[in-house]
Amino acid sequence: MADDALVPVGVVARPHGVRGELRVHCLNPESRLLYEVGEILLRGSDGVRLVEVESARRGPKGAVLMVLSTVAGREAAEALRGTELCVPRTALPETADDEWYFVDLIGLAAQTESGDALGRVVDVIEYPTINCLVVLDAGMVREVPMADPYLIAVDVSGGSLTLSPITDIPDRKPRKHERGS
CATH class of the missing domain: 2.30.30.240 (PRC-barrel domain)
Incomplete structure (x- = not known):
């Protein structure tokens, strides 16, 4: 895999509330990556775009509740349902010699x-x-x-x-x- 390849780390499950917060299914529930990134790449049917993460917190049933700078309101959040949240491969922590993603x-x-x-x-x-x-x-x-x-x-x-x-x-x-x- 190329170092600049995109790695999916979550998927928008649905809106959370009416202000545009997203309920995100984390693909690796043990990872803290979604809580720590300042920016995330959204990959959907309309392509890939970089957005700022304003906040991320633990939600119900292992979900991550996120606020993104470009999502204002429930309708905008609903439009992102099924969108992948990605990071560049280089953003993942290094692995030991006998480990891999x-x-x-x-x-x-x-x-x-x-x-x-x-x-x-x-x-x-x-x-x-x-x-x-x-x-x-x-x-x-x-x-x-x-x-x-x-x-x-x-x-x-x-x-x-x-x-x-x-x-x-x-x-x-x-x-x-x-x-x-």
Whole structure:
């Protein structure tokens, strides 16, 4: 992933009140990033725009309640429903050598220990019990668990990850966002 790529960190769920405050679903509930940024990028159907964050506070059920400088009133807040809140990749805290963000895995080449190509990672899905890499190859995808014995090694700087052979995982047709454009 390019260092200047946008990383979604939240999604506008709905307005909160009548003054334009937003109820935001935080994609990583453990992160403090939405509380600490002074500016955020809004990405919606009309493109991407930078806005100033006037305030952010904890809301009900893990939501973040935000006031943005350009949102005045409930109607303006309602118009943002479903809009992604993004930051540049460089705004995320550094990781240790053996850590990575899911967003860093998208685009990595998947291969076996012997170097046989298995495809390319096009998504990471977080299930309640396990996270899975979505690997696209020859027009089909496989959801590969991010656990032993499947995930052997990750080399983000080298652009690849190593998986055990995934012959026991059924493949399926890719969903629209998994087509690896």
